[in-house]
Amino acid sequence: MPGHPCMMVTTARQFVMVLMVAYSVQTMICSSLHGNETDRLSLLEFKKGVMLDPQQALMSWNDSTHFCHWEGVSCGTTTIPPRVISLNLTKRGLAGQISPSLGNLTFLQSLFLPNNSFSGEIPPSLGHMHNLQTIYLNFNRLQGRIPNLSNCTSLMMLRLVGNNLAGKFPNLPSHLQELRLSGNDLIGTIPSSLANITTLRGITFTFNHIEGNIPNDFSKLHKLQVLLGAVNKLTGTFPHAILNLSALNVLTLAFNYLGGEVPTYLGNHLPNLQLLGLADNFFHGHIPYSLINCSELHYVDMSSNNLTGVVHSTIGKLNKLSYLNLEFNHFHARNKQEWEFMSSLTNCTELQSFSMKGNHLQGNVPNSLGNLSDQLQNLLLGTNKLSGGFPSGIANLRGLFKLGLEENQFTGVLPEWLGTLHNLQGIELANNSFTGVIPSSLANLSQLIELFLESNHLYGNIPPSLGNLKVLEKLSISNNNLHGSIPKEIFNIPTISRIGLYSNKLDGALPIEIGHAKQLLYLLISSNNLSGVIPETLDGCESLEVIEFDQNSLSGRIPTSLGNISNLEVLTVSHNHLSGSIPKSIAALKYLQQLDMSFNRLDGEVPEEGVFKNTTAIRIGGNHGLCGGVLELHLPACPVTISSPSKHTWPLCFKVMIPLASMVLLAGFVSMLLFWRKKQRRESMSLPSFGRKFPKVSYDDIAKATEGFSLSNVIGSGRYSSVYKAKLFRDGNVAAVKVFALETRGAQKSFITECNALRNVRHRNLVHILTACSSIDPRGIDFKALVYEFMPQGDLHKFLHSARGDESSSDxxxxxxxxxxxxxxxxxxxxxxxxxxxxxxxxxxxxxxxxxxxxxxxxxxxxxxxxxxxxxxxxxxxxxxxxxxxxxxxxxxxxxxxxxxxxxxxxxxxxxxxxxxxxxxxxxxxxxxxxxxxxxxxxxxxxxxxxxxxxxxxxxxxxxxxxxxxxxxxxxxxxxxxxxxxxxxxxxxxxxxxxxxxxxxxxxxxxxxxxxxxxxxxx
Incomplete structure (x- = not known):
């Protein structure tokens, strides 16, 4: 009935409800519109922080396009209007800073900005984003501390790898599943609170400075599958909390300071382990036998520890093994039984890399080596005590990329079949006793990058066919018995960067093709019998950093063109027959740090610029015609040329030198006569040959340089000798002269032993011998001395303990x-x-x-x-x-x-x-x-x-x-x-x-x- 009170009340209620709904819709729409604008403005603020956009990834970020369609931006469909839920600008080359405005994207779930060049700090505003599930900021240049992210209650994945982030482990939300912090500068210890995040499946913090050990509370992380903590400062024993993580697939704690024994029951507790990395620690004991229970294990690296014993033959039960590295431990194998592990490894049909380098393996390599996987790419057995001929089983390993047998006791010839292993990229056979010639078949190894044959007994010529190795970078055949000329073909290898041929018997001239080696960095050919001139074309090797031509018979002038080798750092041409003046162009080499031109026939003025200003960086002694230079060289001043009024008038210097020369000849004759008479009365041990030319010094030279062996010049003394400080050479450099007390029993043998020890060794951390003297004193008594490079800081004993009246003195x-x-x-x-x-x-x-x-x-x-x-x-x-x-x-x-x-x-x-x-x-x-x-x-x-x-x-x-x-x-x-x-x-x-x-x-x-x-x- 119209106008009925009940009808009127109902209508009124419906009207009120309609008004309320309309108001709610209006409020919601207004709120969404406001949030929509916030997202747009936040993205534009982010764009302002980008200083470099090489791919123009942000070009579409303008008002002509709705922001949901901007590149890298994704919006959700569950809100009206849609809101930003993902920002993905991976690998766009962007540089700048990450704007704090991203914190206003309240619906954002995924933030992907990896592989860019963002710098500055991670905005703390990200720590208040409750919807954020994934943060990928890896491989940028971010700095500062990681903000508190504990309020990001939805965060499951956090990747910050490869930045410069500092500080300690961040505060993290309780539902995180993946945490990647590797490659930063984090310090401190791993917080025990991290173990409260029981949802964690992966933790990586390699390449940081984390100290301490894995907290015991980590045993609660039952879902953890990946734990990477290599290259830190972890200490203590093997973290036993890890043994409770039965789901663990990947574990690496390499390059830390962990010690003790690796638990024998490791494999019983971690049966799902696929990767185990414990290299470069201080673990001792044996390889856990229980590893055979890890049937999925395919990667094992326990190198550079103190592990001992034998490699158990059960290792072959790990038939999925593809990488096994046990190098630099103390494993031994001396008999057939202890070598059984090699036979067992034939069951590992997927094995690609195997290294036992730096252990105590002895005797012949078993023939079973040839039965290893046909997928084997790396075989490293160097630095052991292996003997016998070249292991014949290697001929079956057709897939080899790298072969290392260096520093063993192998003998015999290098087999020709070595050239049939066509995949070889690296051959290391140095420091053995291989004989014979270099196989010409090596020229067939078209992929060869490195060839190391130094310190053997190889003879014959260097095969010119090595020039066919078009990707060869390093060639080292030093310290052998090679003769003949250096083949020009090796300088035509376009990739060659290092040539080491020193300490052989090579002769002939340097080929002019030497300049073709545009990539050559090191040219080491000292201690040979090379003759002829240094080719002018050498400056074609525009990348050269080190040139060592010393101890040869090179003649002629030093090429001015050497000044064109702008990157040159070391130039050594001492003990040759070079003549003429020092090219001033060498003084212009701004990177030259070491220059040795001593004991040649150089004359003229020494430059005063560049390396010549640093007297500790140059050696020019033994060149009697040099003059001038900086005052510290103490060389005579260069003569001033005065024009003569008549071409028949003799210069004044000649008038002085003629009578002086007569006096010198007379004195020389008398000295020789006295020397001959005294020699008849003595028995003297001959001076051992050093195999290279040293400057000659006499007893008189040494006596004068030490001021008559004055006690004030003594800088050290020992059982058989005393060491004097002396200015012995014309270059004015101070030397250390070791004079042997031959009246002491054993001193003669000590002198001979020291000569024998030093004549064939060269190392930057051994004393550098300048020359030796075996003569007689004025009384006709044997005199023997060794002359060394002077060390200004003295010996370590004096440096540690001098001025200490007692051990507790602080002076x-x-x-x-x-x-x-x-x-x-x-x-x-x-x-x-x-x-x-x-x-x-x-x-x-x-x-x-x-x-x-x-x-x-x-x-x-x-x-x-x-x-x-x-x-x-x-x-x-x-x-x-x-x-x-x-x-x-x-x-x-x-x-x-x-x-x-x-x-x-x-x-x-x-x-x-x-x-x-x-x-x-x-x-x-x-x-x-x-x-x-x-x-x-x-x-x-x-x-x-x-x-x-x-x-x-x-x-x-x-x-x-x-x-x-x-x-x-x-x-x-x-x-x-x-x-x-x-x-x-x-x-x-x-x-x-x-x-x-x-x-x-x-x-x-x-x-x-x-x-x-x-x-x-x-x-």
């Missing part, structure tokens, strides 16, 4: 941690090189380690060295040398040598370990505190690791601000871990059993790693 030379790390790394390099050459030093101690102006260490004093048999003149001499070598120096002698055992390289390792401990503890091994069975190595061992900082040189603790720290707090400080790691190496070197000591090659590798890592943190 001493300051040596920083970086310098100490560099010194022990230098010494380890030198000793590793000597061992490679078959030489045992036998008297390593700080007084035999000399320091130059740059604090670079040089090992010297080879008077007690044990040499390879082929370097001595007779077997009897070799025997006597060894008997002398056993004596050594108290405090540094290995226990087995003190007991009369045969000296070995392990004895040098022990001595080096003592030196290392002395450098960092700064106490002599003969200090009064070391008594009643306590030695410096025992002192370090009983305090290692928790109290080791308390026994180190207080100067180091002051440098690192560790003096007021408790031991556990100090470990967290920068630099402290380097100290702990280096002391650990010292203890590995000084183990009582020689077989338990690590090799010098491994010592050198680890010390370089510690030094480089420390220096990296200081940059």
């Amino acid at each position: 001493s030379n300051c040596i920083s941690l970086a310098q100490r790390l560099s010194i022990v790394a230098d010494v380890s390099d030198a000793v590793a090189y000597l061992h490679q050459e078959g030489i045992v030093h036998c008297d390593l101690k700080p007084s035999n380690i000399l320091l130059d102006d740059d604090m670079v260490a040089h090992v010297g004093d080879f008077g007690l060295a044990r040499l390879p048999i082929h370097t001595t003149t007779s077997s009897s001499e070799s025997t006597s040398t060894s008997s002398v070598a056993i004596k050594g120096t108290i405090g540094y002698v290995a226990p087995e040598c003190a007991g009369g055992s045969q000296v070995s390289t392990a004895a040098d390792v022990y001595s080096f370990g003592v030196v290392l401990l002395e450098v960092f503890i700064r106490r002599r091994p003969t200090d009064a505190m070391f008594k009643d069975g306590l030695s410096i190595e025992k002192f370090a061992e009983i305090n290692f690791p928790h109290k080791v900082l308390q026994i180190l040189d207080p100067e180091l603790l002051q440098e690192l601000n560790l003096c007021r720290e408790t031991p556990m707090d100090a470990v967290e400080k920068n630099g402290a871990q380097s100290l702990i790691s280096v002391i650990s190496i010292g203890l590995c070197c000084t183990r009582s059993s020689p077989s338990e000591r690590i090799s010098m090659q491994e010592v050198a590798a680890k010390l370089h790693g510690i030094r480089d890592a420390y220096l990296f943190t200081q940059d």
Whole structure:
């Protein structure tokens, strides 16, 4: 009924409801329109922050197109109007800063900006985006700290790899599944709170500076499949929390400072493991037998540790193995049973890379090697004790890319079939005893990039057909018995960057085609019999950085064109027959750092610009016609040419020189007569041949240069000799003259041994010998001396302990941690090189380690060295040398040598370990505190690791601000871990059993790693 009260009430209610709905719709539309505009403005603000857009990815970002259609922008369809849910500008080359305005994109779910060049900080505003699920900012240039992201409650994937982010681990939301932080500068420890994110499936933080260990709470991460923590500063033992992560597929903790044993039950707890990387740590013990339970394992890298024993034959049960790297450990194989692992590996039909380099494998390589996978690409067995002929089984490995057999004891000829392995890219056969000629079939290896044949007994010519190797970059055949000329064909290889042919018997002239090698960086052909001139065309090698032509018979003038090689850093042409003046163009080489033109026939004025201003960088002695130059060279002034009034008038210099020459001839005749008469009355040992030309110096030269062997010039003394500081050569440079006390029994043999040791070795960290003198003094008594390059900083012993009335005195030379790390790394390099050459030093101690102006260490004093048999003149001499070598120096002698055992390289390792401990503890091994069975190595061992900082040189603790720290707090400080790691190496070197000591090659590798890592943190 119209007008009924009930009807009117209903109608009124409906009207009110309609009004309310309309108002809500209007409010929602207005709100959406407002949010829509916010998104557009936020994106435009982001665009303003982009300074570089090389691909014009943001060109469409303008008002002519709706922002939902802008490149890289995606909008959702569940809102009206649509809102931005994804921003994807991957790999667009964008540079600039990420605008904080992105925090206003409240509906954003995915942010993809990887592989660009964004810099600056990650905007903190991202930490308030509740809908954000994925953040990919990897491979940019972002800096600063990672913002607090704990409020991003939807975040599941965070990738920040490859930036410059600093600070500690960020605060993260509780539902994160993937965290990738590798390749940044993060510090501190891994927070235990990370283990509360039980949804995590992957964590990567490689290439950072994370310290400590994996927290025990990580055992709660039952879903974790990937854990990558390589190249950090992790310490302690193998993280046992990991053993509870049965879902783990990938684990790598390589390049850290972890130690102890790898758990024997590792494979029982991690059966799903596919990749295991534990390289470059300090693990010892055996390979866990339980690994055979990891049936999916395809990648194993346990290299550069202290693992021992044999490789178990069950390794072959890992039939999916494609990569096996066990190099630089202490595994041995001496008999058929211990070599069975090689046969078992034939079951690994997918094996592509296998390395046992740097272990203790001995004897012949089993024939089963030839049954390895036909997919094998890398076979590395170098630095072992393998012997016999070239392993014949390698002929079956047709897929090989790289073959390494270097530093073994192989003999026989190189097989012609080597040239049938057509995939070979690298051949390393150096430091063996291979004989015969270089197989011409090598020219068939069209993919060969590197060929290393140095330090063998190869003879014959260099095959010209090697010029067919059109991608060859490195050719090294140095230190062999090659003769004939250098084939011009090798200089026509377009990619050749390094040619090493030094220490052979090559003759003839350098080919003019030498200039065709446009990519050549290193040309090393010293110590041969090359003659003729240096080709003018050499400047065609426009990339050259190092030229070494010394110890040849080159003649003619030094080409002016050398000044066109703008990148040249080292030029060595000493001990040749070069004449003429020094080209002034060489002074214009702005990168030239080392120049040696000594002992030629050069004359004229020495330039005063460029490298010639630095007298420590040049050697020009032995050129008697040079004059001028900077004052520090102390050369005579160049004569001023005065025109003569008559062409028949003799110059004044000739009038003076004629009578002077007569006097010199008369004095020379008298000297020769006296020398001949005295020679009849004496028995003298001849001076061993150094195989190269050294300047001749006489007794009188040395006596004058040392001011009559004045005690004020003595800079060192030892059992058989005294060392004097002397200005011996005309170039004015100071030399160190070692004069042997021949009245002391054993001094004659010490002189001969040192000559034999030094005549064939060359290394930047060995003392550089300038010449030798074997003469008689005015009384007709034998006189023998060696002349070395002078080391301004003196020996390490004096540097450590001089001005110290007692060991606790603080009045001493300051040596920083970086310098100490560099010194022990230098010494380890030198000793590793000597061992490679078959030489045992036998008297390593700080007084035999000399320091130059740059604090670079040089090992010297080879008077007690044990040499390879082929370097001595007779077997009897070799025997006597060894008997002398056993004596050594108290405090540094290995226990087995003190007991009369045969000296070995392990004895040098022990001595080096003592030196290392002395450098960092700064106490002599003969200090009064070391008594009643306590030695410096025992002192370090009983305090290692928790109290080791308390026994180190207080100067180091002051440098690192560790003096007021408790031991556990100090470990967290920068630099402290380097100290702990280096002391650990010292203890590995000084183990009582020689077989338990690590090799010098491994010592050198680890010390370089510690030094480089420390220096990296200081940059």
